[in-house]
Amino acid sequence: MWCLHLLLLFALRALVYQLWHSFGNMLFLFRGRRILKAGVDFEQIDREWNWDNFLILQCMVGALLFLLLPTLQGLPMWDARGALLAFALHVTVSEPLFYVVHRALHARPSLFHHYHSLHHSSRVPQSFTAGLGTPLEQAMLCVVMGTPLLGAAIAGLGSVGLIYGYVLWFDFLRCMGHSNVEVFSHRFFEAMPIFKYLIYTPTYHSLHHTEMESNFCLFMPLFDVLGGTHNGRSWELQKEISSGENREAVPEFVFLAHVVDVVSSMHVPFVFRSFSSRPFVTKPYILLLWPGAFVTMLLMWLCSNTFLLTFYTLHGRLHHLWVVPRWGFHYFLPFATEGINDQIEQAILRADRLGVKVLSLAALNKNEALNGGGTLFVDRHPNLRVRVVHGNTLTAAVILNEIPKDVTEVFLTGATSKLGRAIALYLCRKRIRVLMLTLSAERFQKIKKEASLEGRKYLVQVTKYQAGQSCKTWIVGKWISIREQRCAPPGTHFHQFVVPPIINFRRDCTYGKLAAMRLPQNVQGLGMCEYTMDRGIVHACHAGGVVHFHEGWMHHEVGAIDVDRIDIVWQAALKHGLTPV
Structure with missing residues (x-):
């Protein structure tokens, strides 16, 4: 039974x-109460990856104590006297002991460097930061x-309920202090000032992490006083x-994304950051959470608002x-x-009110059949200050720059889409033969007239996939x-701009990922992978919006792709430090 209780x-x-991690990272609810405004980056996530080591250590200590102390065997379920004694010991022993040892670790540089600097290496406190520490620190916490x-237990007043209650209460307060979200109202302390000395707040503890010369207490500021x-x-x-006086900075650029399916909806920072900080793949343990994700989906429909998932800074811009x-x-x-367009439109208008400069639309949010690649919103609101960008110009540039220079023929599916049209027109300028798969002769002739x-003569309509049997360069848009x-x-290589990406069925062929670019090295606060992309890599339409913003271009990039701008956008992306994958 003791082993069962430990587990x-x-x-x-x-x-x-x-x-507590999920609570602190629900930016769509609590971003106004965040204490430190920086984002949690991959470096911090990796450093805190094994945050739960101390739980393993304390389980081992608990098993050892059970063997050494007969008083722990046969404990009753509850004893109120034991709870009162434990509270008294916490206030008179644990609190001052933690304060003294904690202050000593900061007092001497050698002690701090060897035994406590790891805990302070995390830039933004999170609940998992509370578990990050050296073995000496964890041993100290075991004693406390x-x-x-x-x-x-030694006094004969121990109980199973006390062990559960005290340990979970201890963890709850530790996580609260490291949550980076203020949970107390200032009115609470104004009404009952004595609590300023009895309970710390996340703000109180954050000052210790940022300044490191004050606020050393465990949970009670009384000992700091x-x-x-x-x-x-x-x-x-x-x-x-x-009170909300510490206003959140207005973003200058927004990427308006969408969820692909129920499983990928859990690839967000406020669920499991160990999952979201790596490229998305379906994990077995994630499937167990599918019912909860489905219910959340229904609740989000009822809210019908856009949600802030994460943020980062690039070149000092949010x-x-x-x-x-x-x-x-x-x-x-x-x-x-109609409902989807309404939500996209509300997001654009909200960005316009906030003072956002550029809003970029993700793949399906700019679907041609949905809103004409964003044209619908620009036509409805001709006085928009925010620039609406579909980013497809850079997407086309990325795909075109992936094609080897010696290629003389390509097979193109999705040939009459926005991207297909631009790719075909660009390649025919380079005297590359394009086999355009389409059943619509009218659409094909319309594109051909633009060349x-x-x-x-380099644009050829085909109506069957068999027409690509002799072509080893396939560009897949469908x-x-x-x-x-x-x-x-x-030996064929499949370039692609289709969402979701095609499945890699053939082992004798190679498959490119969706068009993407790597963000510059000076990006800060990025701790989430964008769908199946690797760390620091974003979809080309996202990167296209970034380039549009940093170039300060004042036009909307909606509707058909301007083929003449493909090379201009590509060179601008390289100039701002974005690199091809």
């Missing part, structure tokens, strides 16, 4: 840390947490943040990632078109099955 307690403690419990280490700005700053609460399959339901007289992929000869 249950381990699971519950891990859940407490996870729930274990003293009240052992004291009650007695020790002369209380930061005088603690409650003034707490009032400023909790970039936001908003998401429309619609899943990929919704975009192909005729009756959902120069010399270039038209999802193709394994049967259709079999028409390509061995």
Whole structure:
């Protein structure tokens, strides 16, 4: 039974840390109460990857104590006297002991460097930061947490309920202090000033992390007051943040994304950051959470607002990632078109009110059949200050620059789409033969008329996949099955701009990922992978919006792609430090 309790307690403690992490990273709800405005980057996530080591250590200590102390065997479920004794021991022993040892670790540079600097290496406190520490720190916490419990057990007043209650309460307060979201109202402390000395706040603890010369207490600021280490700005700053006076900076660039399916909807920072900080793949344990994600999807529909997922800074400018609460399959339901456009339009108008300079639309949010590549919104609101950008010009540039220089012929599906048209017209200028797969002769002729007289002979309409049997360069803009992929000869490389990407069926061929670019090295606060992209890599349409913003271009990039601007946008992207993948 003792081993069972240890395992249950381990699971519950891990859940407490996870729930506080989710709470602190729900930017769409609590961004106004964030204390430190910086984002959590990949470096911090990796450093805190094994944050739960201390839980394993404390489980081992608990098992050892059970073997050594007979008083722990046969504990009752509850004893109120033990709870009172544990509380008294916490206040008189644990709190001052933690304060003294913690202050000593900061007092000497050698101690701080070897035994405590790891904990302070995280730029933005998170609940998982509370678990990050050296073995010496974790041993100290074992003593601090274990003293009240052992004291009650030795006095014959221990209980199973006390162990669960005290340990979970201890973890709850530790996570709260590291959550980076202010949870207390300043009115609470104005009404009952005594609590300023009895309970710390996330703001109070954040000052210790940023300045490191004050606020050393465990949970009770009283000991900082007695020790002369209380930061005088603690409650003034707490009032400023909790009252909303500490305003969130307005983003200058917004990428309006969408969810692909229910499973990928969990690839967000406020679920599992170990999952979202790596390229998306379906994990078995994620499938267990599918029902919860589905219910969340329904709730998001009811809210019908765009949500802020994450943000980063590039060249010192704030970039936001908003998401429309619609899943990929919704975009192909005729009756959902109006509702989706309404949500996109509201996001654009909200960005316009905030003073956002550029808003870039993700793949399905600019679907031609949905809103004409964003043209619908620009036509409805001709006085928009925010520039609406579909980013497809850079997407086309990325795909075109992936094609080897010696290629003389390509097979193009999705040939009459915005991207297909631009790619075909660009390639025919380079005297590359383009086999355009389309059943619509009218659409093909319309595109062909846009080409120069010399270039038209390089555009060839085909109506079957078999026409690409001798071509080893396929550019895929429409999802193709394994049967259709079999028409390509061995050694074919599939370039693609289709969402979702095609499945890699053939082992004798190679597959490119969706068009993307790597952000510059000086990007800060980025801790989430964009769908299946690697770290620091974003979809080309996202990067296209970034370039549009940093170039200061004042035109909307909507509707058909201007082929003459493909090379201009490509060179601008390289100039701003974005690099091809």
